[in-house]
Amino acid sequence: MDISLTPIRSQEPLIIERLRLAFPASTFDIKRVPQVLSIKEFTRYANASPFIGLAWTGMRPDTASGRMLKGVMQWRLVLIYKTSNTLEARFKGDARGLGLDAMLDVAMVLLQGVDFKDHGHTAVTLANSVIADGWSDDDIAIAQVDFTFSFATTPAPLALMSVDDFTALGITWALSDDPDADTVADELTPPQEI
Incomplete structure (x- = not known):
């Protein structure tokens, strides 16, 4: 089974590559969270x-x-900026010119209305300030940007073409809430392509 072309797996590197246009690796850490x-x-x-957390x-x-699953994947950026300078520098920037306001503005612009050829397009749906429950330091500012990334997919990218391919998935159906109850394994007969 090939999952490299599935929507989430293929969208993540495209999003990160887009963010890297303005958020270089030498300054900004970007990770899946x-x-x-x-x-x-x-x-x-x-x-x-x-x-920046994705x-x-x-x-x-x-x-x-x-029969073709179409829709939008919903993604979120978590932007965190910490300064050792004045409290206002969290938002407006420090000696390096960085601050949460600039990070937020740039992230929204980078992700709004981008057409990724053969993959879909993005749209920003929400941006807001957030707090971290249990965190008390005043030197942190946090925001998030929610956006969608359209997609369309079929089972074809998974390369599931034979009964053996489906059997390899190891699907077992539990017919009871009792973990010791008998289970049933299905043998699937996919429709033959013409």
């Missing part, structure tokens, strides 16, 4: 400031998908 950071994760990323948050299908 969960939608909600634990305080331990947040502490680690805050210390890597300026930091989180996949969900998928919204197009109601007219039919």
